[in-house]
Amino acid sequence: PLDHTVKMMENKVFPAFPSATRFCVASSNQTGFLCDDRATCIKASQVCDGASNCRNSEDEQEQLCGDLPHSLPGYLVFHCSNPRYWVYANQRCNGMNDCGDCSDEMGTAACPLCGSGWWSCSPVLYEYCSCIPRRLCRDSIQHCLDWSDEYVCTP
Ligand SMILES: [Ca+2]
């Protein structure tokens, strides 16, 4: 998918290569940000995280990070149900409760229900929403309200 994105973009001329045209698909199908080299696609959540991930630090430039999340191009941002909160686009449907109210994990059309590495239940822990990682099954610690992680689930 990355090659395709890059090709599409090279067909056009972008004088300043604005951030709005940097959409790309990073590893594991995550929404990404294309560096100036037009080959490196970093995860959305690596933009404005204080660490330089593109060679020339274009992922940390003031123009992009000066007024979060408004200074970010819309494709990098997911707005939570609570209007005070936002998360990066690649934190949507990743199984973790990044919004705090699970609004980033809701909607079965947008977020497929618990993938193969996950067990479906009502989690005890705040950090999960409707599934827990299967590695937490049968570890002698309750992670599901109904204890199904300890009695039904297989890792
Ligand atoms: Ca960064």
Ligand SMILES: [Ca+2]
């Ligand atoms: Ca999430």
